[in-house]
Amino acid sequence: xxxTWLGHASFRLEIEDQVLLIDxxxxxxxxxxxxxxxxATDGATAILLTHGHGDHSTDAVRLAKSLSVPLVGIYDxxxxxxxxxxxxxxxxxxxxxxxxxxxAVTMVNAxxxxxxxxxxxxxxxGAEAGFMIAGEDxxxxxxxxxxxxxxxxxxxxxxxxxxxxxxxxxxxxxDMKRAAYAAKxxxxxxxxxxxxxxxxxxxxxxxxxxxxxxxxxxxIEPEVLTPIxxxxxx
Numbered sequence: 001x002x003x004t005w006l007g008h009a010s011f012r013l014e015i016e017d018q019v020l021l022i023d024x025x026x027x028x029x030x031x032x033x034x035x036x037x038x039x040a041t042d043g044a045t046a047i048l049l050t051h052g053h054g055d056h057s058t059d060a061v062r063l064a065k066s067l068s069v070p071l072v073g074i075y076d077x078x079x080x081x082x083x084x085x086x087x088x089x090x091x092x093x094x095x096x097x098x099x100x101x102x103x104a105v106t107m108v109n110a111x112x113x114x115x116x117x118x119x120x121x122x123x124x125x126g127a128e129a130g131f132m133i134a135g136e137d138x139x140x141x142x143x144x145x146x147x148x149x150x151x152x153x154x155x156x157x158x159x160x161x162x163x164x165x166x167x168x169x170x171x172x173x174x175d176m177k178r179a180a181y182a183a184k185x186x187x188x189x190x191x192x193x194x195x196x197x198x199x200x201x202x203x204x205x206x207x208x209x210x211x212x213x214x215x216x217x218x219x220i221e222p223e224v225l226t227p228i229x230x231x232x233x234x
Contacts, residue, residue: 001136001230005222006040007031008055009145009167009196014227016102016135019043022142022165023056024063031199031224040225041067046090046100048133049073050144051114052125055199061085072098072105074114076126094129103135108155110146112173132159137232140165141187145173145196152186163230164189169197169204176204180213191218193228 004012007029011022021044026037044067049060051074061081064071070088071078078091092098097106110130115122130144132155141161155161164187168179173196183189192214194207211219220228 001138001232002227003140003163003165003193003222003230004040004227005193005195005224007224008199009050010056011142011165011195012040012044013133013140015133015138015140018045018101018103018135020045020100020103020133021047021063022131023048023050023144024059025055025057026059028058029055029199033224036225044069047071048105048131048142049077050110050130050142051112051128052077052116053114053145054117056145057116057125061087064088072100074107074126074129076124077114078126094127103133106132106134106159108132108141109149109151110144111149112145112147132161134159136230138162138230141189143167143174147174148178148182148185152182156187161187162190164192166192166194167196168194168207168210169199171202172196176207176209177213180210183210183214183217189214189217191220191230193220193222195222 002014013020064087072090075091078089082089110128112128114125114128131142133140139161140163142165166179167173197204
């Protein structure tokens with residue numbers, strides 16, 4: 001299994017028989033190197049979308065069309081895009097689980113907002129969410145954009161994720177201190193990968209505070225387009 005950061009909150013996840021793009025954002029992403037989109041998307045089988053904000057969804061429909069893969073996310077937005085754009089989608093809702101090949105994806109709650117830019121202001125884009133992604137004897141919690149919430153205890157009770165991909169840049173999401181609180185209070189992660197940071201000056205630039213607060217947890221500050229490899233759990 002390989003997890004590759006594509007900058008900001010975008011990831012490429014190679015797991016079981018799937019290559020999943022999570023919130024892939026290339027157009028206007030200052031962290032993603034120009035000219036390497038084909039490398040990042042090669043072999044993709046589906047796109048997972050946590051919510052409608054532009055730094056997560058800008059390229060979603062374009063990529064679904066060019067890659068001929070389904071877009072997977074909250075029912076409201078998926079059904080709208082399927083009807084309007086003619087793309088294949090998998091629309092579901094919080095608490096629901098869908099199978100993507102040999103991979104199970106459960107949608108879980110997040111505390112944020114979800115909209116897209118419209119001619120007269122923000123347009124409703126369905127609810128914000130996170131995902132539990134299970135395969136290869138691992139369960140990955142993708143927090144999406146969120147603050148700490150008591151729901152996280154339920155997530156751990158039901159899914160026991162060993163890997164956490166946590167939005168931790170502050171201002172729009174948890175910062176490193178709050179992400180560390182969430183990780184040690186509600187979860188038993190073996191590995192934590194921060195995201196939604198470094199992209200812009202108003203976001204946190206280092207995960208040092210997160211790492212310092214989680215002794216015994218492998219906190220990995222990812223490098224863009226550098227895969228992080230995992231083996232099956234015992």
